[in-house]
Amino acid sequence: xxxxxxxxxxxxxxxxxxxxxxxxxxxxxxxxxxxxxxxxxxxxxxxxxxxxxxxxxxxxxxxxxxxxxxxxxxxxxxxxxxxxxxxxxxxxxxxxxxxxxxxxxxxxxxxxxxxxxxxxxxxxxxxxxxxxxxxxxxxxxxxxxxxxxxxxxxxxxxxxxxxxxxxxxxxxxxxxxxxxxxxxxxxxxxxxxxxxxxxxxxxxxxxxxxxxxxxxx
Amino acid sequence: xxxxxxxxxxxxxxxxxxxxxxxxxxxxxxxxxxxxxxxxxxxxxxxxxxxxxxxxxxxxxxxxxxxxxxxxxxxxxxxxxxxxxxxxxxxxxxxxxxxxxxxxxxxxxxxxxxxxxxxxxxxxxxxxxxxxxxxxxxxxxxxxxxxxxxxxxxxxxxxxxxxxxxxxxxxxxxxxxxxxxxxxxxxxxxxxxxxxxxxxxxxxxxxxxxxxxxxxxxxxxxxxxxxxxxxxxxxxxxxxxxxxxxxxxxxxxxxxxxxxxxxxxxxxxxxxxxxxxxxxxxxxxxxxxxxxxxxxxxxxxxxxxxxxxxxxxxxxxxxxxxxxxxxxxxxxxxxxxxxxxxxxxxxxxxxxxxxxxxxxxxxxxxxxxxxxxxxxxxxxxxxxxxxxxxxxxxxxxxxxxxxxxxxxxxxxxxxxxxxxxxxxxxxxxxxxxxxxxxxxxxxxxxxxxxxxxxxxxxxxxxxxxxxxxxxxxxxxxxxxxxxxxxxxxxxxxxxxxxxxxxxxxxxxxxxxxxxxxxxxxxxxxxxxxxxxxxxxxxxxxxxxxxxxxxxxxxxxxxxxxxxxxxxxxxxxxxxxxxxxxxxxxxxxxxxxxxxxxxxxxxxxxxxxxxxxxxxxxxxxxxxxxxxxxxxxxxxxx
Numbered sequence: 001x002x003x004x005x006x007x008x009x010x011x012x013x014x015x016x017x018x019x020x021x022x023x024x025x026x027x028x029x030x031x032x033x034x035x036x037x038x039x040x041x042x043x044x045x046x047x048x049x050x051x052x053x054x055x056x057x058x059x060x061x062x063x064x065x066x067x068x069x070x071x072x073x074x075x076x077x078x079x080x081x082x083x084x085x086x087x088x089x090x091x092x093x094x095x096x097x098x099x100x101x102x103x104x105x106x107x108x109x110x111x112x113x114x115x116x117x118x119x120x121x122x123x124x125x126x127x128x129x130x131x132x133x134x135x136x137x138x139x140x141x142x143x144x145x146x147x148x149x150x151x152x153x154x155x156x157x158x159x160x161x162x163x164x165x166x167x168x169x170x171x172x173x174x175x176x177x178x179x180x181x182x183x184x185x186x187x188x189x190x191x192x193x194x195x196x197x198x199x200x201x202x203x204x205x206x207x208x209x210x211x212x213x214x215x216x217x
Numbered sequence: 218x219x220x221x222x223x224x225x226x227x228x229x230x231x232x233x234x235x236x237x238x239x240x241x242x243x244x245x246x247x248x249x250x251x252x253x254x255x256x257x258x259x260x261x262x263x264x265x266x267x268x269x270x271x272x273x274x275x276x277x278x279x280x281x282x283x284x285x286x287x288x289x290x291x292x293x294x295x296x297x298x299x300x301x302x303x304x305x306x307x308x309x310x311x312x313x314x315x316x317x318x319x320x321x322x323x324x325x326x327x328x329x330x331x332x333x334x335x336x337x338x339x340x341x342x343x344x345x346x347x348x349x350x351x352x353x354x355x356x357x358x359x360x361x362x363x364x365x366x367x368x369x370x371x372x373x374x375x376x377x378x379x380x381x382x383x384x385x386x387x388x389x390x391x392x393x394x395x396x397x398x399x400x401x402x403x404x405x406x407x408x409x410x411x412x413x414x415x416x417x418x419x420x421x422x423x424x425x426x427x428x429x430x431x432x433x434x435x436x437x438x439x440x441x442x443x444x445x446x447x448x449x450x451x452x453x454x455x456x457x458x459x460x461x462x463x464x465x466x467x468x469x470x471x472x473x474x475x476x477x478x479x480x481x482x483x484x485x486x487x488x489x490x491x492x493x494x495x496x497x498x499x500x501x502x503x504x505x506x507x508x509x510x511x512x513x514x515x516x517x518x519x520x521x522x523x524x525x526x527x528x529x530x531x532x533x534x535x536x537x538x539x540x541x542x543x544x545x546x547x548x549x550x551x552x553x554x555x556x557x558x559x560x561x562x563x564x565x566x567x568x569x570x571x572x573x574x575x576x577x578x579x580x581x582x583x584x585x586x587x588x589x590x591x592x593x594x595x596x597x598x599x600x601x602x603x604x605x606x607x608x609x610x611x612x613x614x615x616x617x618x619x620x621x622x623x624x625x626x627x628x629x630x631x632x633x634x635x636x637x638x639x640x641x642x643x644x645x646x647x648x649x650x651x652x653x654x655x656x657x658x659x660x661x662x663x664x665x666x667x668x669x670x671x672x673x674x675x676x677x678x679x680x681x682x683x684x685x686x687x688x689x690x691x692x693x694x695x696x697x698x699x700x701x702x703x704x705x706x707x708x709x710x711x712x713x714x715x716x717x718x719x720x721x722x723x724x725x726x727x728x729x730x731x732x733x734x735x736x737x738x739x740x741x742x743x744x745x746x747x748x749x750x751x752x753x754x755x756x757x758x759x760x761x762x763x764x765x766x767x768x769x770x771x772x773x774x775x776x777x778x779x780x781x782x783x784x785x786x787x788x789x790x791x792x793x794x795x796x797x798x799x800x801x802x803x804x805x806x807x808x809x810x811x812x813x814x815x816x817x818x819x820x821x822x823x824x825x826x827x828x829x830x831x832x833x834x835x836x837x838x839x840x841x842x843x844x845x846x847x848x849x850x851x852x853x854x
Contacts, residue, residue, distance in 0.1 A: 019390060028391060029393060032391040033391050036391070044511060047507070047508035047512060048512070052417075054416060055413060055414070057413045059417075059515070062456055063519070065383060065452060066456065066521070066522035069379040069380065069383040069525055069526060070521060071383075072378075072381075072382025072385065073379055073525050075386070076378055076382050077566070079363060081358075081362030081363065084390075086386050087390055100507070100511065101507075101511065
C-alpha cells in the first residue's frame with residue numbers, strides 16, 4: 001500500500017476515534033485538525049504526481065479547506081447544521097478520493113507529460129523505464145537549464161514519436177525552425193523535450209548502478 | 218512517476234541506511250565530514266545563527282509601550298541582525314548552490330517564521346480588531362447553527378459565510394473553545410502555505426529555480442498589507458494561488474502552434490499569442506481521462522469555495538482566468554463557470570445584502586480611480602511616527618514595482634516575452650474600474666499582483682538560467698532582500714499600537730460581551746479594539762470616531778451631558794461606553810480628534826456623578842449611567 005494511503009487511513013481512523021471515543025483536549029483536537037485541514041484534499045491528490053512536497057501540501061490543504069467550506073455552507077444553507085454529519089461527509093469524500101485516484105492509477109499510465117503515451121508498446125522502446133522503480137529521478141546538470149534552453153544552439157536534442165516511439169536527434173536551432181516535427185516512420189507529430197526523459201533514464205541507470213555497487217560492497 | 222519516485226527514493230534511502238548502519242560508530246562524525254566536504258555547512262551557519270539570535274531577542278512586549286512606529290520601537294537592535302544573516306545566506310545559497318534547493322526553502326521558512334512569528338509570540342494575543350470580529354461570526358454560527366443574511370451589522374459576512382462555516386465546523390468537531398489562541402498563528406500558517414503554493418505557480422513561468430526562490434523571498438517580504446490574518450480573504454487568496462497553479466501546471470494548453478492556413482487576422486492572433494509566451498516552459502498538461510477530470514473537479518471546487526468565502530476575490534479570480542483564456546493558455550470553461558457561479562451567488566444567496574449595497578455600488582462604478590488619491594493618507598495631517606510608517610509602506614511597494622519593471626525589461630532584452638506573467642500581474646487592475654471598494658482596493662490590487670511582481674523582481678537578479686551570478690550581484694541581492702525584510706517589519710507591524718491588545722483589554726471586552734443583555738447600546742471611542750467576538754448581535758454600536766464631525770464636536774464639548782442623553786433612553790435595555798488605549802492611539806495617530814480628546818473624555822466621565830466605571834482592565838474602561846446600575850439587577854457589579 002502506498003505511503004499516502006497509509007497516512008490518510010491512519011489520520012482518518014485517529015480522527016474517528018478522537019471524536020467518537022470520548023476524547024477531549026489535545027487528544028481530540030490534534031487528530032481532528034490534522035484530518036480536517038489536510039486529509040480529504042490529500043486523498044484526491046493521487047494524480048498530481050509531478051508536484052513536489054510543498055506544492056502537494058498547498059494543494060492538499062487548500063482542497064481540504066475547500067471541502068470544509070463546501071460542507072459547512074451546505075449544512076448552513078439547508079438549515080441542517082450538524083458538525084458530526086459534516087465529519088462523516090468528509091470521511092466519505094476521503095474514501096472516495098482514495099478509491100478514485102487508486103483506480104485511476106491502474107487505468108492511466110503515470111507519465112510526465114499529458115499528450116505523450118510513452119512508451120506506447122509496454123516499454124519495448126525504452127525498457128529502462130521498467131527498471132526505474134529502483135531509483136529516483138535524475139538531476140539536471142544545472143537547475144535552470146531546461147531542455148528548451150540549452151547552452152549551445154547546435155546541441156543535439158532527442159525527439160521521440162508519441163505513437164511509434166521512433167527516436168531521432170535534431171539540433172535546437174533546427175527545432176526552433178520546425179516547432180512541430182513529423183515522424184519519418186508514421187507521420188505523426190514528434191515531441192520535443194524528450195531529452196529530459198533521456199536524462200531522467202540515464203540518471204536512473206546511474207543511480208541503479210550506484211545502489212548495486214553499494215549493495216555489492 | 219509518483220510511484221517511481223517514491224519507490225526509488227525508498228530504495229536509495231534503505232541502501233543509505235544499510236551503509237550507514239554498517240558504519241554506525243562513525244556515522245555522526247561521517248555526517249559532519251560529509252557536510253563539510255559537500256560545502257553545505259558554511260551555508261547552514263547563517264541560518265542557524267539567525268535563528269539563535271532571533272530566539273534570544275524574543276520577549277513579551279506590552280502593546281502599551283509601543284510608539285507610533287509599532288513593533289520596531291520595542292525591538293532590540295540585535296533583532297535586525299537575523300534578517301541580514303538570512304538574506305545574505307539565502308541569496309548566496311540560491312546563487313552558489315542552485316542544486317540545494319531544500320536549503321533555500323529552509324531559509325524561506327525561517328524568514329516567514331521571523332516575520333510572522335515575532336508578533337504572535339511577543340504580544341501573545343490575536344492582532345487586528347477585524348480578526349476578533351471574525352471570531353464573533355464564528356461564535357454566532359456555533360450558537361445558532363445558521364447565518365442571518367439580513368444582519369444589519371455584519372451582513373457581508375453572513376452572505377459570504379464559507380470561511381466562518383468551515384471554522385465553526387472545525388472548532389466544534391475539534392472542541393476548540395477559544396479560537397483566538399490558534400488564530401494568532403494564522404499569518405504564519407497562511408504565509409507558509411503561500412510559500413508552498415508559489416513555486417507551483419512559478420514553475421509554469423520559468424524553469425530557473427533561482428527566480429522561483431527569489432520570487433518567494435520578494436513575495437514574503439512584500440506581502441505587508443496585512444490581509445493574511447485569520448480571515449476569509451487570506452483563505453481565498455490561498456485558493457487563488459493554488460487555483461492558478463493547478464490551471465497552469467495541469468490544465469493549460471501547450472504552446473499555441475503556428476497557423477499555416479486561416480485568415481490573416483487569425484494568423485496574426487496566433488503569431489501574437491506565440492510571441493507573448495516565448496520563453497515560457499511548455500506546460501506538462503494531464504491526459505484526458507480520470508486524472509484530468511479529478512484536477513478539473515478540484516479547480517471547480519476551489520472556484521466554488523472562493524465564491525462562497527469572499528466578496529472581492531472572485532472578481533480577481535475571474536479576471537485572471539479571463540486572461541488565461543485570452544492567452545489560449547486555458548479553456549474558457551473555468552472562466553465561464555466562475556462568472557456564472559458569482560452571478561448566481563450574488564443574485565440568489567446574497568440577495569438580502571446585495572439589495573442594499575448594489576444601488577450604491579452601481580452609483581460608484583468607475584469613481585474608484587478618482588477616489589484613490591482622496592482615500593490615501595495625507596501624511597502631513599497624521600503623527601510623525603505614523604507618517605514614517607506610511608512612507609515605508611509606499612517605498613516598499615514602489616521598490617518592488619520598480620524592481621519588477623526593471624526585471625521585466627531585462628527579461629525582454631534577453632529574448633523572453635513573459636506576456637502571461639505580465640497579464641496576470643495587470644489583471645487585478647481591472648478591479649479599479651469595476652468596484653466601489655474605496656481607497657482600500659489599491660491594496661487588494663497590489664496583493665493579487667504581488668506574486669507576479671515578485672517573479673519579475675527576482676528576474677532582475679537572476680535574469681537568465683544561462684548567466685551565472687557574480688559575487689557583486691549576490692551582494693546586491695542580499696542588501697535588497699535585507700532592506701525588504703526590514704521595511705516589512707515597519708510596514709506590517711507599524712500600526713501595532715492600534716492593532717495589538719493586552720490580555721487585560723480582551724478580558725474587559727469579554728466581560729462586557731458576556732454580561733450585557735440583548736438590546737444593549739454600546740458607545741465606542743472607535744472600532745479599534747477586540748470588538749464583537751461574543752454575542753455581537755446583542756448590541757447596537759455607535760462609534761464616536763465615525764460620527765459626523767458636528768456630532769463629534771458636541772460630544773467633545775460636553776461629553777457627560779451628551780453621552781448621558783444618548784444613553785438615557787428606553788429604546789435599549791442597557792447602555793455602556795467603552796474607551797480603550799487602542800482607540801486613543803488610533804484617533805491620535807490619524808488626527809481624527811484633537812490629541813488627548815479621549816483622555817479628557819475619560820477624566821470627565823470618571824469625575825461625573827452621573828457615570829460609573831463598571832469595569833477596567835489593561836487600557837480599557839467601561840462606563841455606564843449611575844442610575845442605570847441600580848435597575849440592572851444582579852448581572853452588574
